[in-house]
Amino acid sequence: MGRVAILVLSGAVAAVPVLSQDDGLPVVTEAQPAEGPPAAPEPAELWVNGNAAYEAGDFGRAVALYAEMREMGVDNGHLHYNLGNAYLRAGELGRSIASYRRSLRLLPRDEDANANLTFARRSARDEIAPPEPPVLVRTVLFWHYSLAPVEVLRSAVLVGLGFWIVLASRLYRPASEVLRWSAVCLLVVGLALAGSLVAHAAFSSPVAVVLPQEIDLHAAAGEGSVVRFQLHAGTEVRVIEQRPEWVRIELPDGERGWSRREYLEIVE
Amino acid sequence: MDPSTRGPSLDWRRVAALVAWTLLLGSAGAEAQEPDRIQVTVDRNQVALGDQLYLTIRIEGSPDEPPGLPELPDFRVLSRGERRDMQINNGRVSNSTSYNYLLIPTRAGSFEIGPATALIDGAEVRSRPFTIQVTGAEGQSDEQDRDLFVTSTVSTDRPWQGQQVIYTWRFYSRVAVGQGSIESMDFGSDVVVEDLGDVRQFSTTIDGVQYSVNEVRKALFPQRSGEVTLPQTQLRVQVEVEQARRPSRRRSIFDEFDSLLGSGGRWATKYLLTEPLTLDVRRLPPAPDGWNGLVGEFDIQASLSRRELQVGQSATLEVQVGGSGNVQFLSEPDIPELPAFKIYPDQPDASTDRSGRLLTGRKVFRRALVPLVAGPLDVPPIDLVYFDPELGDYATRSTERIDLEVTPADGEEELMLTESLAPTTGKVAVRILADDILPIRRAAAGIVSVAPQGWRLWVWFACGLLPPFMYLALLAHHRRERRYAADRTLRRRQRALRDALSVSRKLRSGAGPASAAEASRIVRRYVGDKLGVEGSALTPSEAEAALVRAGVESALAARCRTLLERLEAAQYGLAPVAGGGGLAAETSTEGLSDLIKTLDRQLRGRQP
Numbered sequence: 001m002g003r004v005a006i007l008v009l010s011g012a013v014a015a016v017p018v019l020s021q022d023d024g025l026p027v028v029t030e031a032q033p034a035e036g037p038p039a040a041p042e043p044a045e046l047w048v049n050g051n052a053a054y055e056a057g058d059f060g061r062a063v064a065l066y067a068e069m070r071e072m073g074v075d076n077g078h079l080h081y082n083l084g085n086a087y088l089r090a091g092e093l094g095r096s097i098a099s100y101r102r103s104l105r106l107l108p109r110d111e112d113a114n115a116n117l118t119f120a121r122r123s124a125r126d127e128i129a130p131p132e133p134p135v136l137v138r139t140v141l142f143w144h145y146s147l148a149p150v151e152v153l154r155s156a157v158l159v160g161l162g163f164w165i166v167l168a169s170r171l172y173r174p175a176s177e178v179l180r181w182s183a184v185c186l187l188v189v190g191l192a193l194a195g196s197l198v199a200h201a202a203f204s205s206p207v208a209v210v211l212p213q214e215i216d217l218h219a220a221a222g223e224g225s226v227v228r229f230q231l232h233a234g235t236e237v238r239v240i241e242q243r244p245e246w247v248r249i250e251l252p253d254g255e256r257g258w259s260r261r262e263y264l265e266i267v268e
Numbered sequence: 269m270d271p272s273t274r275g276p277s278l279d280w281r282r283v284a285a286l287v288a289w290t291l292l293l294g295s296a297g298a299e300a301q302e303p304d305r306i307q308v309t310v311d312r313n314q315v316a317l318g319d320q321l322y323l324t325i326r327i328e329g330s331p332d333e334p335p336g337l338p339e340l341p342d343f344r345v346l347s348r349g350e351r352r353d354m355q356i357n358n359g360r361v362s363n364s365t366s367y368n369y370l371l372i373p374t375r376a377g378s379f380e381i382g383p384a385t386a387l388i389d390g391a392e393v394r395s396r397p398f399t400i401q402v403t404g405a406e407g408q409s410d411e412q413d414r415d416l417f418v419t420s421t422v423s424t425d426r427p428w429q430g431q432q433v434i435y436t437w438r439f440y441s442r443v444a445v446g447q448g449s450i451e452s453m454d455f456g457s458d459v460v461v462e463d464l465g466d467v468r469q470f471s472t473t474i475d476g477v478q479y480s481v482n483e484v485r486k487a488l489f490p491q492r493s494g495e496v497t498l499p500q501t502q503l504r505v506q507v508e509v510e511q512a513r514r515p516s517r518r519r520s521i522f523d524e525f526d527s528l529l530g531s532g533g534r535w536a537t538k539y540l541l542t543e544p545l546t547l548d549v550r551r552l553p554p555a556p557d558g559w560n561g562l563v564g565e566f567d568i569q570a571s572l573s574r575r576e577l578q579v580g581q582s583a584t585l586e587v588q589v590g591g592s593g594n595v596q597f598l599s600e601p602d603i604p605e606l607p608a609f610k611i612y613p614d615q616p617d618a619s620t621d622r623s624g625r626l627l628t629g630r631k632v633f634r635r636a637l638v639p640l641v642a643g644p645l646d647v648p649p650i651d652l653v654y655f656d657p658e659l660g661d662y663a664t665r666s667t668e669r670i671d672l673e674v675t676p677a678d679g680e681e682e683l684m685l686t687e688s689l690a691p692t693t694g695k696v697a698v699r700i701l702a703d704d705i706l707p708i709r710r711a712a713a714g715i716v717s718v719a720p721q722g723w724r725l726w727v728w729f730a731c732g733l734l735p736p737f738m739y740l741a742l743l744a745h746h747r748r749e750r751r752y753a754a755d756r757t758l759r760r761r762q763r764a765l766r767d768a769l770s771v772s773r774k775l776r777s778g779a780g781p782a783s784a785a786e787a788s789r790i791v792r793r794y795v796g797d798k799l800g801v802e803g804s805a806l807t808p809s810e811a812e813a814a815l816v817r818a819g820v821e822s823a824l825a826a827r828c829r830t831l832l833e834r835l836e837a838a839q840y841g842l843a844p845v846a847g848g849g850g851l852a853a854e855t856s857t858e859g860l861s862d863l864i865k866t867l868d869r870q871l872r873g874r875q876p
Binding site: 043044047051054055069073074075076077078079081082085086088106112115116119120148149150153154156157160161163164165167168171172226227 | 709712714715716718719720732735736738739742746
């Protein structure tokens with residue numbers, strides 16, 4: 001076997017399967033104890049088996065394995081990307097679009113996820129633009145839209161650290177212009193990143209994706225209320241209010257309606 | 269014998285008869301007092317198709333679970349909730365539960381409503397079956413005599429595959445109606461549906477009766493040949509039944525107020541169903557070359573913006589394709605080869621009109637033509653092939669040939685144009701044949717969570733919050749060092765008390781000259797540090813004077829001087845320390861600490 005990459009995961013070295021790559025195809029070699037009940041599959045094993053199921057055309061099983069990884073707490077853009085592919089192949093347009101959106105939230109500059117999301121959106125029936133900010137806003141606040149929240153957090157911490165180090169250095173070299181302007185630049189960048197973090201945490205509006213082929217949007221939260229309009233699978237709308245069983249959404253033209261929660265997948 | 273004397277035999281017969289009647293009535297009464305524990309009732313047992321009836325299942329007591337409905341294949345069943353009742357009769361409490369359902373008949377006939385079942389206290393009980401008559405529209409009355417009804421029609425029931433079929437749904441009413449909604453108008457996957465405008469409202473008269481009409485129109489395009497069924501369309505509408513019940517009563521002024529305030533009548537929900545329609549879709553004959561799926565009536569026109577131009581100048585060729593039919597298939601017709609021109613395609617303009625009786629559309633394709641050679645040139649006719657349902661065959665429309673005159677360009681410009689266009693002549697744009705999603709990821713990054721969790725999250729928080737505090741601590745240290753550097757006695761002044769107390773704690777016990785010398789050194793050093801002078805060189809009198817100048821009360825300064833004098837005497841053997849007027853107590857750790865703290869309190873704040 002050519003290249004061997006061993007993944008050491010914290011705290012569970014013995015139970016973790018070894019991922020081996022040969023010509024790009026991962027292979028799982030079991031590292032299970034010989035006795036006792038079978039251990040629960042590890043994320044690495046689910047990942048490899050999910051990919052194999054996808055390649056074999058068993059998209060339902062691939063979805064189940066990827067979803068199990070999510071339940072185990074694994075959360076990254078690559079997993080959501082594969083999940084989106086599996087959902088799309090399985091014919092679940094709404095869930096695939098939701099997964100691609102989650103993938104892009106964690107990997108905002110991922111061109112593959114963007115391309116697949118565009119491809120999936122072409123299958124949506126409603127001619128409704130997805131809830132995205134205007135191009136001008138995206139251009140001006142480029143760091144907010146091109147960095148994942150976790151990247152913003154890490155950048156903010158590192159820039160903050162640099163700012164305080166530069167500020168501390170100025171105590172001993174107060175006349176240095178380089179240090180002064182460095183501190184000013186780092187302060188501006190840090191404030192921009194901190195603002196982005198606050199915006200991610202407090203002002204980001206969740207988006208809902210329609211799951212069934214067709215749903216009714218009611219004037220009020222109740223089956224008996226008037227059906228105002230209908231939406232179809234894959235349509236993305238902005239969520240403005242959530243209740244245990246009902247969700248209120250808004251279309252780009254301002255029209256609002258209530259839908260049962262199970263008909264929507266909400267991407268926070 | 270006196271009849272009265274034969275009375276007893278007659279009385280016995282009467283008594284026996286009375287007892288028999290009593291027993292009979294008693295048993296009947298007992299049967300009457302034991303009602304069915306489950307009862308199924310309807311508000312009426314004869315109903316017209318299009319109307320609805322209410323079915324109630326009443327169960328005495330508390331059922332273990334909701335009742336099982338009888339089989340009702342000829343009705344649409346909608347639940348209308350449940351109600352619990354409690355009654356108190358002669359101190360006896362009884363309760364019952366009523367389950368309400370709305371039944372909408374889907375066809376006419378006589379139907380037996382089978383027994384409903386329920387589980388009460390672990391035992392299954394069943395209701396009694398009964399019969400319901402559903403009369404058709406013709407059975408109830410003539411359609412035109414009804415207050416409200418719906419119809420659906422199609423423009424043709426034998427269309428060709430892909431032909432436009434106009435589906436018209438109408439709701440006729442001559443009574444006040446409230447809110448209404450079409451609950452199902454689904455034509456299935458065999459038919460492509462396009463809306464034709466909004467809901468139209470108008471009035472019409474049928475056999476002298478005026479109706480208000482709501483009309484919905486759709487353009488249907490059957491996608492396969494054979495029999496295609498258009499299912500029933502159901503309308504739910506609120507109808508004012510109070511007006512219908514009292515048509516002959518004259519309306520009073522109060523009725524007008526009631527109507528104005530919206531409380532004039534009682535409203536009921538009606539469900540109206542259309543009849544299903546069947547289309548016999550005909551298969552299209554084999555298609556000729558150039559046909560791209562158009563079925564209907566279409567036309568094609570072509571025009572050129574300029575007929576006279578020079579080599580290198582451009583003219584716009586505009587090809588318009590339009591008509592009525594399946595306009596979704598409108599695409600650019602095959603334009604013949606134009607080797608004498610350099611062609612620049614443009615984005616087409618498309619428009620669809622849904623406001624008329626038919627779905628019509630038009631698409632305009634534009635191309636910029638730049639002639640490469642001089643002389644008389646032409647744009648050949650452009651053909652459009654479509655299937656004409658009226659003819660039952662394919663038809664072809666063609667544009668007229670467009671002639672144009674191209675003159676040579678001015679010298680150099682012509683040469684440059686020819687040179688620049690030559691390498692690209694004959695090239696075609698890349699055509700995307702099919703598209704698909706990009707493949708899945710395999711990298712091990714897919715099993716790692718990107719968001720920091722657990723202790724890693726705390727590390728990030730610490731990295732974010734600690735630097736400012738560390739900077740503040742560094743800033744304080746830096747400023748203190750600068751103050752020490754500016755005032756060399758400051759550090760001694762600030763540390764005088766702490767150093768004196770620290771040394772006094774180590775003072776050796778005893779009353780010898782060594783202890784006296786040590787205590788004297790502690791006091792002198794404290795005074796020297798605090799006042800910024802050399803303490804060991806101070807005499808008792810100088811120490812007193814310096815303390816008084818520093819703001820210490822004279823009594824305390826005198827006490828300090830006296831102590832130092834006595835310590836000097838003890839140090840050099842001039843007077844015993846032990847028992848020497850309390851000198852031992854004053855030179856103890858506690859005594860010295862007390863004196864130094866008292867001095868410090870008075871010196872604090874008075875020092876510069």
